[in-house]
Amino acid sequence: MTTIDLTARLREVEQRFEAIEASLGDAAIVSDPAELRRQSKLHKELGEIVAHCRMLQAAEGRLADARQLAGDADPEMAALALSECGELEDTIARLRAELQIMLLPRDPLDEKNIIIEIRAGTGGEEAALFAFDLFRMYNKYAERKGWRSEILSANETGLSGFKEVVFSVEGEMVYSRMKFEAGTHRVQRVPATEAQGRIHTSAATVAVLPEAKEVDIAIKPEELRIDVYRSGGPGGQSVNTTDSAVRVTHLPSGLVVTCQDEKSQHKNKAKALKVLRARLLKAETQRQQSEIATSRRKMVGSGDRSERIRTYNFPQNRLTDHRVEGLTLYSLDRIMQGDLDPVIEPLILQDQTAKLSTL
Helix, strand or coil, X not given: CCCCCHHHHHHHHHHHHHHHHHHCCCHHHHCCHHHHHHHHHHHHHHXXXXXXXXXXXXXXHHHHHHHHHCCCCCHHHHHHXXXXXXXXXXXXXXXXXXXXXXXXXXXXXXXXXXEEEEEECCCHHHHHHHHHHHHHXXXXXXXXXXXXXXXXXXXXXXXXXXEEEEEEEECCCHXXXXXXXXXXXXXXXXXXXXXXXXXXXXXXXXXXXXXXXXXXXXXXXXXXXXXXXXXXXXXXXXXXXXXXXXXXXXXXXXXXEEECCCCCHHHHHHHHHHHHHXXXXXXXXXXXXXXXXXXXXXXXXXXXXXXXXXXXXXXXXXXXXXXXXXXXXXXXXXXXXXXXXXXXXXXXXXXXXXXXXXX
16 A cells, blocks of 8 residues: 655644644634534544554554563563564554545545435346345445435335335435445346246446535625616606615626615615525526536446446355455345445445555
8 A cells, every 4th residue: 555654744734633722712713603613523533633643653652662672681571572563563554554544635525414316227127126125235234334314205116126216314424435336236136026047137226426415605795796876667767866776796607686676775785685696596506416417427327237336146145346356245145134344345445545546
């Protein structure tokens, strides 16, 4: 695994941790609940790294002492110190590797709750039954993790399968683990409806979407141009003898809103800004939905059997994940009951290794 300059990085983290710790008592931060939550969260994350760093420093100190004792004239004392050196070297190597992972840039989506969409692909009724099996597997995994799941919509078949099921999963760091489930899942087994005992191959697609929070539109004063003018009525009649009409231009988007219904300039401005926020919200929501739709298409492919990330072979009790070399497990029965960690952990490790190699 690629290494990074731990000493310099850890010094930066420690300095930042101490600065945030000092700022948490600042009146400006305490009076701002959103900023206080953000700073407290960052303080906790950095504190975990600092605690790990201090464990490493303590182990390195003990190793230095043990190496001195290894040259002791007393053979028993020297042998004991040598044994301790070996144990401490293993501990230090483990702590350094863990710290490298902790220092990786975090995916900002990792903490989000998710929406999972499972759809039957190639294979007819058997694909729909497999979609149900995947849904049940993820629900059992969520139970093991202490997460909460809820069906949002489902299109069932006559044999207790799902043409499509959409459900939410809420809990701690849900997306960080479940994002690796996105793609086409292929199953090989003898369907219950197969009279001659032949193995069929079917598929289902899984999309894992980070849950989108309500879009919050913040408009900066410098992004606005406010023009006031005298409002006029039909046929050129004067409705108002003062400059009460307001035209608001949002410079980044080019959106223009005018309001002249009220006699008060302040009321017209407030109404115009309300309309502007609504229009910006609509535009932002449409942009997010477009990104999600693009992400979903990339994630699941066409649902064809050949586009698979994973194969579930029931006759051999075998699961193979095709993204990690050598990841084949002969414990499919346990995996289908929600024991997914042996599958997900190697995917997380591979992702972390790839990120380390780019630093």
